Amino acid sequence: MLIDLHAHSNASDGTDSPAALVASGVAAGLDVLAITDHDTFGGWDEARAAAENAPLELVRGVEVSCRLGSYGVHLLAFGVDRDDPALGAELARIRSGRVGRVPAIVRALRPYGVELEVDEIGGGESPGRPHVADALVAGGYAESRQDAFARWLEPGKPGYVTRYAPEPMDMIRLVAAAGGVSVLAHPRGRDSAPVISDQVIADLAEAGLAGLEVDHHDHPPKVREALRTLANRLGLVVTGSSDYHGSGKVDHDLGSERTDPDQYRRLFER
Ligand code: AMP
Numbered sequence: 100m101l102i103d104l105h106a107h108s109n110a111s112d113g114t115d116s117p118a119a120l121v122a123s124g125v126a127a128g129l130d131v132l133a134i135t136d137h138d139t140f141g142g143w144d145e146a147r148a149a150a151e152n153a154p155l156e157l158v159r160g161v162e163v164s165c166r167l168g169s170y171g172v173h174l175l176a177f178g179v180d181r182d183d184p185a186l187g188a189e190l191a192r193i194r195s196g197r198v199g200r201v202p203a204i205v206r207a208l209r210p211y212g213v214e215l216e217v218d219e220i221g222g223g224e225s226p227g228r229p230h231v232a233d234a235l236v237a238g239g240y241a242e243s244r245q246d247a248f249a250r251w252l253e254p255g256k257p258g259y260v261t262r263y264a265p266e267p268m269d270m271i272r273l274v275a276a277a278g279g280v281s282v283l284a285h286p287r288g289r290d291s292a293p294v295i296s297d298q299v300i301a302d303l304a305e306a307g308l309a310g311l312e313v314d315h316h317d318h319p320p321k322v323r324e325a326l327r328t329l330a331n332r333l334g335l336v337v338t339g340s341s342d343y344h345g346s347g348k349v350d351h352d353l354g355s356e357r358t359d360p361d362q363y364r365r366l367f368e369r
């Protein structure tokens with residue numbers, strides 16, 4: 100049984116449409132696929148329609164952009180009522196921070212000779228730095244998304260602009276109140292590693308965190324081992340997932356990292 104619990108469509112910064120994402124999941128032989136766009140359920144209706152007659156179980160998720168100190172921390176939420184008013188309002192607040200950041204990035208890049216227009220940047224209701232990166236590539240200011248981040252968009256580079264993000268502790272509670280479960284995405288990945296200590300994970304578990312995304316491309320073997328041990332000690336579910344972004348991220352093919360069926364069952368019992 101192949102279970103992949105973290106994938107993006109072009110409702111956020113993936114490159115497949117939601118229907119194409121489902122088709123890619125089928126082609127990859129997945130039995131379970133979660134659509135987890137950044138801060139939006141905008142891809143859900145199309146994906147669900149595409150999954151209706153597909154040999155695959157589609158899970159509704161969302162990857163919420165949180166922040167702890169000055170570090171980005173991503174929380175995967177599954178099984179929430181997407182009409183929950185409190186959660187909906189918070190996601191809308193995050194998206195509005197994303198939309199407002201786009202012109203701020205464009206302005207910040209101008210003094211460096213980068214002539215981008217706001218309407219050249221895609222992303223719909225949940226635009227992210229990857230959409231700015233695509234526009235930078237199209238304008239000849241970078242070779243690839245990765246290169247655009249390295250030159251312009253990482254912290255410390257001219258186009259890095261912060262935006263609103265809630266604390267993971269508060270988001271875990273909102274997700275629980277909306278009937279869902281939370282899994283900490285790539286806890287020791289590039290963005291979160293400096294702030295996600297064992298103690299912080301224990302505190303989040305205390306607040307109701309259900310699982311840790313242990314098997315993720317950003318985690319080398321030693322890190323996975325340590326996180327698995329910690330998850331077992333804290334009674335957290337262990338997940339694994341590709342964090343697929345279509346052609347927007349290399350080495351993140353659907354099914355390249357997977358969740359064990361027993362762990363999947365445990366997660367959805369909660
Ligand atoms: P945002 O939430 O809009 O600030 O952008 C975060 C997204 O950018 C995440 O989906 C990451 O996958 C992607 N990202 C962050 N850093 C990099 C990087 N150095 N190279 C490529 N993609 C990145």
Ligand code: FE
Nearest residue numbers: 107112137344
């Ligand atoms: Fe992303």
Ligand code: FE
Nearest residue numbers: 162173284285
């Ligand atoms: Fe993420």
Ligand code: ZN
Nearest residue numbers: 105107162342
């Ligand atoms: Zn992701």
